[in-house]
Amino acid sequence: MSEHPTSGSIARYASGDELPADVLWAVEAHLETCQTCRLRLADAAPPQVTALTAAVWAEMAPTGAPVRRRHRLVRWATPALAPWLAMTAFVVLAAVALDGVLPTSSAVLLIAPIVPVLGVAVAWSRGVDPAHELVVSTPRAGLQLVLRRTFAVLVVVLPALLVGGWLTGASPAYWLLPCLGVTATALALGGVIGLRRAAITAASAWVLLVIGPAVVVGGVPGVLAPGAAPVWAAVLVGGAAAVFFRSAAYARL
Incomplete structure (x- = not known):
């Protein structure tokens, strides 16, 4: 359409009246x-449409510095992470309280490698983040x-x-x-099966293979002995390398 639409066409379009297909497309x-006709369309809009548009814009408009601060925070964490962090503090306190009760050197030592992994699962979980689809x-x-x-x-x-480690020695x-190594392994596995499944898998394997035998037998598990440090360093480097070389996979999580 090289010329401007008629006032009648603009009014009927604004009110939602049915127009012929060729006129509607034009x-x-x-x-x-x-831009001139868009202004004409805004002036021709029915009062209920104008009120609805104003209400939507009012809801979307920024309200000042607190919104900006929240926006910066959401870049790093989800609102759903707050209750998990409170639970983390409780778990660490419980581990400190159990120190000396279990036949192991330290409950904190046993749970430390998987605590961050559970946080990663919550930080990237569709079920606990209401804005997950918008974020991804x-x-x-x-x-x-x-x-x-x-x-x-x-x-x-x-x-x-x-x-907690300082309080329990x-x-x-x-x-x-081990903490960083297990986290890197979960992230690397997350590029294949999803972060939530990877975190649950890593935590479950740690509970079955390390915590369970340590509680039954007692003592420090071999995987947490000082001599295992080079192995965990290799696991950390390997996990980080896998995450780096499969970086494109995380855009599809």
Whole structure:
């Protein structure tokens, strides 16, 4: 349509009246390129449409600095992560309370490697994040967002474990590398089966193969002995390399 639509066509289009297919197509095509007619369309809109549009814009409009601060926070963590972090603190406190009760050197030492993994599962879970579909459709979704949220989990979890280890005498030299190694392994596996499944798999394997035998037999498991540090360093490097070389897979999680 080279000329502007008639006032009648604009009014009928604004009110939602049925128009002939050729007229409807011509009006919509013209509105895409003509600012003047878009202003005419806005003036011709019925009062109920104008009120609805104003209400939607009012809901979407920014309200100031608190929104910006929340936006920055959401870049690193989900609102659903808050209750999990509170539960993490409770788990660490429970492990400190159980120290000396179980026939192991330290309950904190046993649980430390899988606590961050559970946080990673929550940080990237469709079921607990109401904005999951919007988040994963953003340009920065994928590996960058996965690493950001993993970092947010570690920032909270590692200090809590350090305090718990200090109270129970569990040196970070025993659990820090296993902690990072198990997390890297879960992230690498997450590129294949999904982060939530990978985290649950890694945590379940740790409970069955390490915590269970340690509770039954007692003592420090061999995988947490100082001599296992080179192995865990290799696991950490291998997991990080797998995540790096399969970075494109995280955009499809």
